[in-house]
Amino acid sequence: MPHLPRLSPRHLLIPTAIAIGVVAAACGGDDTFVVPPIAQGRWIAGDLHTHTTQSADADVSQTLDKVLSKAFNTYGLDWMAVTNHLRVSTRDDKGNLLAAPIPMATGVERYELPRLAALQAPGAAYASKLIFSGFEWDMPTHDHIGIGIFDGGDKLAVSTGGVREFEYLFTTRDATMFDTTDVAAWKAKYGATRYNKTGDDALKAIGWLKDNYPNTSYAVINHPSRNKGSYTVEDFRRFNDLAPNIVFAIEGMVGNQMEPDRGGYTAAYTPENAPLRAYGGVDYVVAKVGGVWDALLGEGRRVWNLTDSDTHFKIVGNNSSGYFPGEYAKNYVFNGASGAATAKDLLQGLRSGKMFSVYGDLINALDFNLAGARERKEMGGELQVVSGEKVTITIRFKSPAKNNYEKPVDSGMAASVKPVVDHVDLIAGDVGAKAAQGTAAYAVATNASTRVVKRFTSADWKLGADGYYTISYDTVASKSQYFRLRGTNLGVDVAGLTQGGEPLADQRTAGADNLQRFNDINDRNYRSLWFYSNPVFVTVR
Template identity: 65%
Template sequence: MRPRFLSLIAISCAVPSAVFLLHGCGSSSDNASQALNPNLPVTSQGGWTTGDLHVHTIQSDDARTTQTLDTVLDKAFTSYGLDWTAITNHLRSSKYDNNGALLANPVPFAYGMESYEIPRIKALQASGRYADKTIFSGFEWDMPTHDHLGVSIFDVADGKLISSASAAKEFQYLFTTLEDSKFDAADVSKWKAKYPQRFNSTAADALQAVSWLKKNYPDTSFITINHPSRNPGKYTIADFRTMNDMAPNIMFSIEGMVGNQMEPDRGGYTSSYIDANKPNRVYGGVDAVVAQVGGVWDALLGEGRRIWNIADSDSHFKIDDAGNSSGYFPGEYAKNYVWMNDKKAGVNELIKSLQSGRSFSVFGDLINAMEFTVSNVNNASDVKNMGQELKVANGSTVDVTIRFKSPVRNNYEFPVGSGVSGNKAPKVDHVDLIVGDVGAKAAPDSSAYNVATNSSTKVLKRFTSADWKTDADGYNVIKYQMLVQKNQYLRLRGTNLGINVADLTDNGEPLADAKITTADNPTRHNQINERNYASLWFYSNPVFVSVN
């Protein structure tokens, strides 16, 4: 029997009728965990961890031969100090092994995962290298009619979650366009006996994949919506709602703080720079889905959906021999900070912690520690963290507490790629407390299901250094009280930028990032890097407050 992940909200069976074959609507676990109940004792093993959920190696067809698995892991853990990472190569054809050696015949990536990636990770950890790190294998799927979906699927061995190569192979056969002849003939025969067809071309096929995960790995899989607005017309908010309705403990994260930040078009958002494509830009490196106050993410939170923002590197390579640039290494620029009640519990605890939403994400180490809580002024022990819900009487006053600090310096280099520190000390200019109302969840057959805004969302309070005090531990501490008269959520964002900075902010709101077009490669690379470190942001996940 598979161990259950924490279930955040009830699974709805109200899904489109096109999802007919692979969907099973089972019950979800109602068990609480320490991650969602601060009144339970936290062990000495608990604490903040950092990681990346979107990383490529040479086994991806658009990476470079220098991006070996060993190199990526060394950068992630030795150079940049991450605690965990997912390796998520493209679910396409792979022509290299882990070391960049050309294979005699390309293989479907899932077979490469099985033959090269998973064994090498096991061998490294068995040797003692990265033995204290959490590493797992997922993949990035070219979702029919949409964009990319990060998929992680696990089997259970001795009570522990392990990356499932067998599931990856079956998924690749069912949901990609790779020819039957590329797969092992015995595998194809087995799959054809189970399924009447493959599902690899329509939006309904994309939902079949979500229902397949829910039916076969309901408690041991999860997905991430990667770079959601990179290409126009690939997703609607109804797509996000549908996937979350189908499987809320599988679809619970959107990559709002996207990778590929070293590209001339920040994040690789290359659609033409016209007004019609404003929703398909990044704002301070952040996808419009998350960056726009009152936009898509706020519309989802405004229904009480537990859908969280994450930041990733999307690391393929940094700068190649031809002068192209792509993204930073894992942990170099983008980090997710996730609270784990037991940091040594591996993937099992990590996934529960990701689901719980007690996390924040940051670019350029603008901050390296933060606590964000909301508490009842009449009950000091009633304190809720990010991802949790505080219940109070209508008309109550709540205390909002924000504690954060920044490192002495970040990973800014000059020249970029040289390994020479530019000795930049990140400094937060201001922190925004954003609030929005929470109402009923939109019904799939209603017009509200297509509404991608939350008109109630606003910046409730903007805090600058004049509003915070530094405590004995070096944290900047902000205290704020607010009256609660309706169901709401509170979330944070912060930046090193001033309120009105030419081409970067307007009245505190981030502006769309411009493309850097300098022809000379080294000059362009340094300009890109300077742009990125001049425009740093962090975003928290929300705390919900509901009234009786």
């Protein structure tokens, strides 16, 4: 195995997340530099993948108003994307049956956006919140992709014209369902061809986003391993090569956590299906140390991890599906702008990689940064150093007084459990050249250099007056690498859940009694909590 720099522990309590300035001698000279402090701003929590009753597979009771109230009034989110399936809709935002099916783009324009505008008007219920419409697309020959398309401007607004055109070009929707004037304009622009069948059509859609909305769109790969054969590492590389500013995230911490098969990962429980499982509720692509995500990061690709609720309903009749937005899964994105966040701020934060994702509110704040002699970089950043330079790794995290665990489930009766981090893993991998299409390296789905460099426990951190637990470690840079974090409330060896600190494949939670099964699923999820940070890159010059 390739050699990683040896880490020697050094405990350091840092009183605030803002005013940190490390003075160090620059390598190779007598000048003194002040390492810049951590940028000011705030973490904003949100969900990028939600459904309402306008999606046919969501429950009729999953109205837009209900989902928003759960997200913002009950679970305290700052932002949310409404991402109904880009399919036909048979209901309005209140669950009323429509006279005839309509394209989802029409439903967004006719029902969703007007209601959101009313709720976000000055003085309205969600005036201080960021809410926008995206959609979930059935990508030809693959699986689901979460997409947002915006028109330019200081705040960005959902491009209704862009959503209509995308739905026409890249779905099998009958052309007669669209406005005849629009269809005539699209045919004049593109001819009679539509792109909704092949893998090349999928790439055509990513290229269309890049051509038309290069700086104001995103495309997130949702639940990547839920269905066999949906994606390969080559697919991820192609998407990212084609539009790195758009395809920059994978939903590794998946939604649908209330399903009997955690995350809805229902493939047969056989050894050959190990890559189709969730591990601590996390897709194998991200959960496997040295796996697909690490292979991408090992090329220096800026591909980030996200979590979402994928809410359709929680418990209805004999079935359970997912938690409400913010109830169990949260993305924390750093917003450096003053005032309420805009879609432009959020998109900038998502692209930057300065974010972390968490289940069950295990943590609600995370400062993870690397400092050399001249600069400091946080999640998503790249620290430039010279060989032999000392690098200080600082980790600071905080947990809330309690999470949203209820017992019985969905009863409104809080279990009043405080989430406690058992350990935090510092994971590192080497960074080399980017694989080129047509080469054997393009199909390699592993990074053999990736490993847990150090496992921190309560013996390694100190609690400050500000509620943050702090760890600081020094290492010496000898090669280009990335560092990322993973934390859990579980011990290193917990029967059926972890082995040697690694999460084990989640097993199906079954049972004939519905109420008991729902409670068992909820208990399973809150017993196994995880957070993942995005990486910080270190480039040795």
